[in-house]
Amino acid sequence: MHKLSLTAATLCLVAQLATAQIKLPSPSPGASVMQTIGTTDITVTYSRPSLKGRQPFTDSFVPLGKVWRTGANSPTMLTTSTDLMVGGKKLAAGSYAVLSIPQDGNATLIFSKNKETTEATYKQEEDALRVNLTPAELPEKVETFTIGFSDLTDSTAKLNFMWANVKASADLRVDVxxxxxxxxxxxxxxxxxxxxxxxxxxxxxxxxxxxxxxxxxxxxxxxxxxxxxxxxxxxxxxxxxxxxxxxxxxxxxxxxxxxxxxxxxxxxxxxxxxxxxxxxxxxxxxxxxxxxxxxxxxxxx
The missing domain is CATH 1.25.40.10 (Tetratricopeptide repeat domain)
Known part of the structure; x- marks a missing residue:
């Protein structure tokens, strides 16, 4: 009887481990960057894939001309506490999925009202805003995909997307x-x-x-x-x-x-x-x- 009890307990433990969500290392770890511009708080949450010997924006890895979730794993999210001008166009306060379409010599930055959308489910009619960006070449290779802010003033900043030898920036402005x-x-x-x-x-x-x-x-x-x-x-x-x-x-x-x-x-x-x-x-x-x-x-x- 004692042996049977131990066996039952062991089976329960195995079942718990099998169904539990265990935090393990991710090949594209999650990240979050927050920046205040004037009185506006902007937060970007995303996952960061690394090159690992690959070259992005090719047919085999983040292909050109196709919608990309602008990161990995879950959709990349941007939240702004107030209305925000992106590339001279208004983005209302709220949270959006951030996607992009990399091209040769240009890129399209997309803010989708569907916060769950990915490459497979993306619909253009759900766009809140589209902005054209002009990528520039970086002097040094960036191994891990990075989103960040720069050129900060009390009412403006740049939202930067950097990977490999490419950097694309969106101009941000708030009405302080x-x-x-x-x-x-x-x-x-x-x-x-x-x-x-x-x-x-x-x-x-x-x-x-x-x-x-x-x-x-x-x-x-x-x-x-x-x-x-x-x-x-x-x-x-x-x-x-x-x-x-x-x-x-x-x-x-x-x-x-x-x-x-x-x-x-x-x-x-x-x-x-x-x-x-x-x-x-x-x-x-x-x-x-x-x-x-x-x-x-x-x-x-």
Whole structure:
């Protein structure tokens, strides 16, 4: 009986091992690369085949003129957190399967709405976007297929595909101002009574010169909840932006006084800017004009 029990346990273990998903080395290991451009997060997830003595873009290995999943194993995926311009064309926020058609001297980059599509199931009517690329020759051979980002600014980047002696790049661009403004409005909508959020939102708006009346409402609400040198200074900036220097100057002076009495370790970083603003606002306050100028309006003796 004891022997039979051991045999049954062994059979169960064998069955478990046979059905379990065991992680083993892959000839084309998975990879993920994430890049933030401005306020936009872009993530590419793909598998990386290696040359291993082969030459890609030939009839026998990733043939020219045919759809390729732009990697190996599962479909290559790109996710963008906001709308994105790729090669001057709009790609809406979301996730897409990335395919391509390599050609001799050019290539077509495809973003498919069907996130499960591969070479065998690809349908052009499921395309979200197609962009033409011009490959360039690399000075050194890249053994393992690589996707990455380069030439980064606060609103642009290049999405690079590199393998063997070939590199193809897509120009990316995001609308940083529109995205930031949307983030500001969303933050206030989600936390309309948060003094810090209201101040930050008003501060962003005044830096861009947008929605000043709304920003004034936000900063007044922030001050009412908790008056600080920072929100007082932001209000002075809004008023100055509106041309109300006579109101902005004393408010900036109050921000300076509150800051000096606050013992806030961050205040020294604001002090010079506040003092400079006081000087600027004061210089722009119109001089008082007397109702009756000297020598005029007086009766003769």
């Amino acid at each position: 101002n529109a995205n930031s403004a949307a983030n500001v409005d969303k933050a206030v909508a989600e936390k309309p009574d948060d003094a810090a959020v209201l101040m930050a939102a008003a501060s962003y708006n005044v830096s861009k010169g947008r929605n000043l009346d709304q920003s004034l409402t936000w900063i007044d609400k922030s001050i009412a909840k908790q008056e600080t040198y920072r929100n007082l200074y932001v209000k002075s900036q809004i008023l100055a932006k509106m041309g109300k220097y006579a109101e902005a100057a004393p408010l900036a002076q109050k921000a300076l006084s509150v800051g000096q009495a606050s013992n806030d370790q961050i205040f020294p970083f604001f002090k010079d800017a506040i003092q400079k603003s006081i000087t600027e606002y004061t210089s722009k306050v119109p001089a008082a004009v007397p109702d009756v100028k000297a020598g005029k309006g007086k009766k003769k003796a």
